[in-house]
Amino acid sequence: MASVKLTKVKKVYDNKVVAVHDFDLDIKDKEFIVFVGPSGCGKSTTLRMVAGLEDISGGTVEIDGEVVNDLQPKDRGIAMVFQNYALYPHMTVYDNIAFSLRLQKVPEDVIYEKVTNAAEILGITDYLMRKPRALSGGQRQRVAIGRAMVRNSKVFLMDEPLSNLDAKLRNQMRAEIILLRQKLDTTFIYVTHDQTEAMTLGDRIVIMKDGYIQQVGTPTEVFEMPKNLFVAEFIGAPKMNIMRTELVAEGGKYFVTPFGAKIEVDGEKGKALAAKGQKSAAIDLGVRPEHIVLAKQGEGIPCVLEVNEMMGSELHLHVYTEDGTRLIVRVPTIGLDPAERESLVQGKKLFVTFEGKVMHFFDTESGENLLND
Amino acid sequence: MNETLEKRSMGLRASRTISNTIIYVILIVMSVVWLIPFFCIVLQSFRIESTWQVGYVIPRQWGWDNYRALWNSDFKRWYLNTFIIALAVAALQTIIVLCMSYTLSRFRFKMRDGLMRFMLILGMFPGMLTMIILYRVLKDLGLTQANAVPGLILVYVASSGMGYYVSKGFFDTIPKSLDEAARVDGATRAQVLYKIILPLAKPIVIYTILTAFMAPWGDFVFAKYVSFGTSAGMNVAVGMWSWLQQDMIGQKYTMFCAGGVIVAIPVTILFMCLQKYYVEGVTGGAVKG
Numbered sequence: 001m002a003s004v005k006l007t008k009v010k011k012v013y014d015n016k017v018v019a020v021h022d023f024d025l026d027i028k029d030k031e032f033i034v035f036v037g038p039s040g041c042g043k044s045t046t047l048r049m050v051a052g053l054e055d056i057s058g059g060t061v062e063i064d065g066e067v068v069n070d071l072q073p074k075d076r077g078i079a080m081v082f083q084n085y086a087l088y089p090h091m092t093v094y095d096n097i098a099f100s101l102r103l104q105k106v107p108e109d110v111i112y113e114k115v116t117n118a119a120e121i122l123g124i125t126d127y128l129m130r131k132p133r134a135l136s137g138g139q140r141q142r143v144a145i146g147r148a149m150v151r152n153s154k155v156f157l158m159d160e161p162l163s164n165l166d167a168k169l170r171n172q173m174r175a176e177i178i179l180l181r182q183k184l185d186t187t188f189i190y191v192t193h194d195q196t197e198a199m200t201l202g203d204r205i206v207i208m209k210d211g212y213i214q215q216v217g218t219p220t221e222v223f224e225m226p227k228n229l230f231v232a233e234f235i236g237a238p239k240m241n242i243m244r245t246e247l248v249a250e251g252g253k254y255f256v257t258p259f260g261a262k263i264e265v266d267g268e269k270g271k272a273l274a275a276k277g278q279k280s281a282a283i284d285l286g287v288r289p290e291h292i293v294l295a296k297q298g299e300g301i302p303c304v305l306e307v308n309e310m311m312g313s314e315l316h317l318h319v320y321t322e323d324g325t326r327l328i329v330r331v332p333t334i335g336l337d338p339a340e341r342e343s344l345v346q347g348k349k350l351f352v353t354f355e356g357k358v359m360h361f362f363d364t365e366s367g368e369n370l371l372n373d
Numbered sequence: 374m375n376e377t378l379e380k381r382s383m384g385l386r387a388s389r390t391i392s393n394t395i396i397y398v399i400l401i402v403m404s405v406v407w408l409i410p411f412f413c414i415v416l417q418s419f420r421i422e423s424t425w426q427v428g429y430v431i432p433r434q435w436g437w438d439n440y441r442a443l444w445n446s447d448f449k450r451w452y453l454n455t456f457i458i459a460l461a462v463a464a465l466q467t468i469i470v471l472c473m474s475y476t477l478s479r480f481r482f483k484m485r486d487g488l489m490r491f492m493l494i495l496g497m498f499p500g501m502l503t504m505i506i507l508y509r510v511l512k513d514l515g516l517t518q519a520n521a522v523p524g525l526i527l528v529y530v531a532s533s534g535m536g537y538y539v540s541k542g543f544f545d546t547i548p549k550s551l552d553e554a555a556r557v558d559g560a561t562r563a564q565v566l567y568k569i570i571l572p573l574a575k576p577i578v579i580y581t582i583l584t585a586f587m588a589p590w591g592d593f594v595f596a597k598y599v600s601f602g603t604s605a606g607m608n609v610a611v612g613m614w615s616w617l618q619q620d621m622i623g624q625k626y627t628m629f630c631a632g633g634v635i636v637a638i639p640v641t642i643l644f645m646c647l648q649k650y651y652v653e654g655v656t657g658g659a660v661k662g
Contacts, residue, residue, distance in 0.1 A: 014481075053553050074559040086554035090572045099568075100558035147558070 002064035002077065002154035002187055003029045004050065010058035011045050011211075019045045021211045022059065032181055032188040034202035036195060037234070042211040044159055047191045051080050051157050063155060076155075079148035083160040085140045087132035087147075093119075094128040097146045118146040121183060138169045149184065158190045162197065174200060195235050199223070207231050224358075229367035232286045232360055238316055238328045240286045240360070247273075247283045247361060247370075254278070256285055256359065259301045259321045267357035272371050283370065286360035289316065289330035292352050300353035303327065308344050315341070319350060327352070411637075418631035426626050439631035447604050448632055451612035454522050455636075458608060459590045461526045466533035466585035471578065474537040475566050478544035479552060492535045500532070501594065508598055521599045521606030528599070529589050536584075543577040544570060579650035583643065590640060609636050 004027040011020040020042040027033050035043035048054040050061055052073035060067050068076045087096050094115055101111045119125045122142040132140055141161060148156060161177075162170045174197060181188060181201075192198055198205045199219045207214045207222060207230075214234075215227040226232035226240075233239045245258040247265075254265040254273050265273065295301075301321060309316040315336075317329040329352055333341065344350075361370040413430055418439050420432030443449075477489060507528060511517050516524030547570060555565045571578055589596075593610040600606035607615075613632045616625035 051553075051557060053556070073553075073557045078557065080554070080557045082550045082554060084548065084550055086548065086550035088551060088555070088569055099555070099560075103559040103564065147554075151558070 003027060003062075004155055004187060004189065005062040005065075006046070006050070006059065007062070008059035009046065009049060009056060009061060011042065011049060011054065012057040019211050020049070023213060025206060025213070025216065027187060027189065030185060030187055032190065032201060032203045033206060034198040034204075035189065035191045035206045035208060036193065036198035036202075037208035037214075039193060040210075041208040043191045043193075043206075043208050046208075047157055047159055047189055050076075050155070050189060051078055052076050077153050078155045078157055079151045079153035080157040080159065081141075081144045081148050081161045083163050085132070085144040085164070087140055087143055089132055092129050092131055093124065093135070093143050093146075096132065096143055097150055099147065100151050114150045115146075118149045121149070121180075122146050137165050138173060141165065141173060145180065149180075153186070155187045155189065156184065158188065160192055161190075162192070162194075170197075177201060195237065199235070205235075207234060209234075225369070225371070226286075226360060227369055227372055229284060229286070229362050232362070232369075236288055238289050238330065240288050241292065241327045242362075243285050243287075243325055243327075244364065245283060245285045247278070247281050247285075249273075249278065249280045256283075256354075256361075258285060258354070259323065259325070261301045261353070263354050263356055263359075265356050265359060269357060269359060269361075269371070273361070276371065278370060282364050284362040284364055284367070286362060287354050288358065289328040291355045291358045292327060292329045293355065294329070294331060295351040295353040297351055300351040303350055303352060305344060305346060305348045305350055307346070315344065317344065317350070319352070414630045414633050417627055418634050420627050424624050424627050426622070439627045440635075442628050443631055443635065446628070447607075447612060448609070448628075448635075450605060451607050451609045452635070454606070455590060455608040455610075456639075457522055458525050458529070459586050462529045462533075462589045463582050463586040465526070465530045466536070467578070467581050469530065469533045470536050470540060470581050470585070471571070472566075473534045474540035474544050475570060477537060478541045479549070492537075496535050504595070504598065507595075511599060517599050517606070518601050518603035519605045521596070521601075521603070524599050524606075525589065525592075525596060525608070528595055529592075533585070536581075540574070540577045540581055543574050547573055576650040579647050583647060586643070587640065590636075 004025075006023050006025045006027075009020060009023040010018070012018050023042075023046055025033075035046060037043050045054060049056050050063075052068065052071060056069050060069055062068065063076055063078070073080075087093075088099065091099065097115045097118060098111045101114060106114075115128070116125065119128055122145060124139060124142050124146065127135055127139060127143075132143065135143065141164075144161070158177075162173050165173060177190075178201065190197075190201055198207075202219060204216060204218055205222050206216050209230050215222055215231045217225070222231055222235050226235060229242065233242065243258050245256055248255045248257060248262075252274065254270050255262050256265060257263075264270075303319040303321045305317055305319050306326070307316075307318040309318070310333075312333070314333055315331045317331060318326060319329060320326050362368065363370060416430055416432055419435045419437075420427075421436040421438040422432065422434040477485065508517065511524045511528070514524070516527065551569055551573075552565050555569050556562075560568060589608075591610060592608070593614065596608045597611045597614070600608070600611055604612065609632065613629055613636075615621065616629045616632075622629075
């Protein structure tokens with residue numbers, strides 16, 4: 001139970017490669033923070049600097065108001081779960097979980113109580129006397145979590161804990177982590193490259209790229225108001241459609257003109273543009289696949305269906321427009337007429353249009369969202 | 374169709390049997406050739422009708438005389454010397470080698486690569502080159518002749534840090550995240566080494582102990598010049614070698630054989646108990662432990 005504060009934290013490797021640039025973040029007590037980004041973005045490095053497994057090249061890390069830069073991992077009051085579980089192969093599950101308590105010279109009866117209690121919560125009581133190699137991936141990850149649980153640490157660090165699990169198990173464990181978080185009621189820092197995990201688990205998400213923070217915000221914020229093109233494309237699946245087009249200001253109203261169509265920007269977005277005094281300009285327009293809708297024949301933007309992915313509850317239509325731009329359209333199957341659904345085959349000519357309320361506008365040079373503060 | 378399959382599988386089985394037979398025959402012949410000298414030595418050690426070398430293998434009179442004579446000779450002293458040296462070297466060298474390997478495997482420090490390269494090159498020079506200067510140093514320290522035992526321990530242990538290759542290679546195969554997990558769990562670096570790494574590297578620890586024990590156990594050259602003719606400072610190899618001189622061999626030949634048998638016993642027992650680990654250790658770099 002502690003706040004974590006990172007101030008201008010920097011990581012420079014011996015070969016002068018800068019992995020993390022001036023990382024500033026205030027993590028509140030009991031907050032669940034997720035670092036997300038593609039591989040090599042510095043998210044794991046940052047986590048490892050908080051853990052004390054990596055030297056901090058510049059800046060400070062504070063846990064509960066205390067600067068921990070020069071403290072050993074064991075003295076930082078943290079617990080960590082690793083991607084590859086990092087269970088001690090020569091010890092039983094019980095000994096694995098008890099390891100840290102034994103190092104602290106906790107009496108055996110207290111250890112027994114804590115270990116069995118943690119095992120109970122995680123549902124691994126039956127495996128306590130087994131060696132890690134006799135466990136499945138999901139069970140191993142539970143043991144790793146159990147090992148971190150018994151330490152009663154102030155901050156819980158998780159480095160891609162679900163990456164080694166298969167998809168089904170990952171979904172299940174994700175839900176369990178949410179429950180676990182409620183039980184433990186402590187501060188979490190969670191690293192992942194999977195935006196779904198980030199969105200479902202995090203109170204706030206830190207999106208990173210090339211060692212820089214791109215955006216910090218709640219899942220809703222980063223989804224609805226991405227600061228730049230990178231965040232816009234990274235968050236959300238399938239990813240946002242981006243197209244180069246014109247933003248036209250006309251008599252207090254705003255229009256976008258993708259592929260010859262003219263679509264009005266209405267609602268909040270239009271007001272926000274007006275408040276900014278935005279002038280006509282070339283922009284990168286971002287539209288999420290669920291915000292592109294099929295239009296009546298002859299209306300909107302003409303395009304040709306290339307691939308139809310049936311996802312069950314929805315269809316992902318990959319289409320290309322007359323100038324060859326590829327777009328992804330997400331169509332819920334529930335309202336779809338069966339005859340129409342069957343007709344969506346490769347080569348079919350379709351017309352689509354965009355929902356004006358939920359479009360995103362990015363600067364063509366910097367990639368920044370035009371509506372940024 | 375089925376018939377041809379059956380024929381083919383029979384052919385496969387037959388050719389496997391043939392090749393196995395050939396392999397076993399070769400192996401048996403090799404081990405017989407290998408074992409004959411040992412067999413002869415054991416037989417000679419029980420021969421009591423003459424202490425001379427003779428032209429036959431099976432003794433005409435059997436007895437324990439040679440072993441009794443060993444007990445009443447300087448051999449006891451030599452054997453004890455060798456044992457003390459080998460034990461001390463095994464203990465010290467194992468500690469040094471394992472710490473060295475752990476350091477080179479896990480820590481990144483300035484000149485680490487330089488140090489490893491330097492030791493590699495240093496190891497290419499034959500140890501014999503240092504003989505004269507080592508003798509001078511040991512003599513100045515008063516660790517030659519009657520005091521050869523501590524002197525020899527010093528010589529053997531001094532360079533042991535350079536024998537880190539095999540164990541470092543093995544340690545490298547143990548995932549670093551285990552170290553990190555243990556350190557987060559509250560272990561010091563030393564605790565990581567003996568609570569996590571060493572139990573996982575058991576084969577390599579045993580391999581290190583064995584090689585550290587074996588080298589001084591059978592050493593002759595260094596032991597010879599450090600003891601420099603003083604019986605009290607000799608190990609078995611040097612001591613027994615003196616029995617093979619022209620003036621001695623006639624009286625001591627069968628005793629020499631008996632000594633050889635006694636020298637071989639602890640090493641043989643060690644190997645029989647630990648060969649499983651030894652083989653794992655030698656191949657350990659390739660197969661994850």
